[in-house]
Amino acid sequence: MKTLALDAARAGRLRAFYVLTKPRVNSLIVFCAVIGMFLAMPAGLPGALTVFAATLGIACVAGAAAAMNCLIERQIDARMARTRGRPLPRGELAPAEVLLFAGVLGGFGLMVLHEAVNPLTMWLTLATFVGYAVVYTVLLKPRTPQNIVIGGASGAMPPVLGWAAVSGEVSGDALLLFLIIFAWTPPHFWALALYRTADYARAGLPMLPVTHGAEFTRLSVLLYTLILFGVTLLPFATRMSGALYLGAAVALGLQFILYAWRLYRDYSDALARRTFRFSIVYLFALFAALLVDHYLRW
Ligand code: HEM
Numbered sequence: 156m157k158t159l160a161l162d163a164a165r166a167g168r169l170r171a172f173y174v175l176t177k178p179r180v181n182s183l184i185v186f187c188a189v190i191g192m193f194l195a196m197p198a199g200l201p202g203a204l205t206v207f208a209a210t211l212g213i214a215c216v217a218g219a220a221a222a223m224n225c226l227i228e229r230q231i232d233a234r235m236a237r238t239r240g241r242p243l244p245r246g247e248l249a250p251a252e253v254l255l256f257a258g259v260l261g262g263f264g265l266m267v268l269h270e271a272v273n274p275l276t277m278w279l280t281l282a283t284f285v286g287y288a289v290v291y292t293v294l295l296k297p298r299t300p301q302n303i304v305i306g307g308a309s310g311a312m313p314p315v316l317g318w319a320a321v322s323g324e325v326s327g328d329a330l331l332l333f334l335i336i337f338a339w340t341p342p343h344f345w346a347l348a349l350y351r352t353a354d355y356a357r358a359g360l361p362m363l364p365v366t367h368g369a370e371f372t373r374l375s376v377l378l379y380t381l382i383l384f385g386v387t388l389l390p391f392a393t394r395m396s397g398a399l400y401l402g403a404a405v406a407l408g409l410q411f412i413l414y415a416w417r418l419y420r421d422y423s424d425a426l427a428r429r430t431f432r433f434s435i436v437y438l439f440a441l442f443a444a445l446l447v448d449h450y451l452r453w
């Protein structure tokens with residue numbers, strides 16, 4: 156009986172550490188990094204060991220960054236309905252053990268990148284960690300409604316990390332992939348912020364709908380979705396990608412613009428929620444299209 160209770164407690168703690176790494180958000184982060192690895196090969200496949208080590212290293216550092224964000228924001232998270240069920244506000248884990256967990260996980264990830272991939276990828280991943288855990292979480296998020304526009308730069312790094320892991324450099328093509336996620340982040344986040352405005356206001360965070368109102372935020376979502384459409388045409392314009400990619404980018408982009416237009420003209424929380432969900436499907440599908448196009452052309 157006693158062993159069973161102990162096992163259940165241990166499983167609960169393991170689950171709490173897992174939740175801290177924000178596995179669902181990071182699944183898309185890692186997916187984009189892996190696509191970057193394949194696109195970096197002009198022909199053929201990247202080495203299996205490089206792909207494995209780079210994926211493991213990037214996933215561990217991204218998980219550590221998420222855990223640091225949960226640690227730094229534990230009091231803010233306790234005030235928001237969406238986040239108050241996280242392990243730290245619930246008291247399931249102590250701050251010191253989360254710091255240790257993030258340090259060990261992040262340190263392990265950086266070591267794998269340095270030893271089994273290359274130092275450039277390790278340094279870029281460390282910079283991404285600092286960009287999210289310090290620049291975005293500590294400096295920008297509590298201060299400016301442009302927090303996610305500037306902080307989005309770290310979220311846009313994963314394909315660049317993947318590219319650097321395989322090629323040992325950062326090329327213009329990799330920067331196009333960066334630009335796509337950079338332009339995608341504002342409509343992705345502001346769609347959610349629109350139906351979570353009360354939560355952010357309660358937490359005292361200056362998100363765009365709190366500081367500038369819903370209508371301005373809806374217009375901003377629409378404008379960034381149009382910018383995103385233009386940016387997603389660049390891989391075709393520069394001949395990095397072919398017609399198959401172009402077809403997918405146009406079809407997905409028009410659908411995103413339609414969501415943003417309807418959100419602007421005819422707002423409802425349910426539509427904002429659907430737009431946010433679509434933003435995730437959109438990025439998965441766009442990066443999958445880049446990959447399929449790359450190998451079909453080859
Ligand atoms: C500064 C940039 C970003 C901000 C502020 C942001 C914000 C958010 C927030 C608040 C959520 C809800 C999370 C939750 O309820 O636990 C979310 C979900 C999500 N985000 Fe982002 N995000 C950003 C960048 C990214 C990037 C770069 C990616 C991937 C490339 C991404 C992928 C996702 C995914 C997949 C989800 C859904 C998670 C789920 O289904 O539970 N986000 N994002």
Ligand SMILES: CC(C)=CCC/C(C)=C/CC/C(C)=C/COP(=O)(O)OP(=O)(O)O
Nearest residue numbers: 177180216217220224280283284287309310
């Ligand atoms: C090393 C590496 C590849 C790191 C990538 C990590 C990274 C830049 C993630 C950005 C996406 C993310 C978790 C946003 C959550 O925003 P939030 O923290 O405002 O959301 P919250 O309110 O749910 O905590």
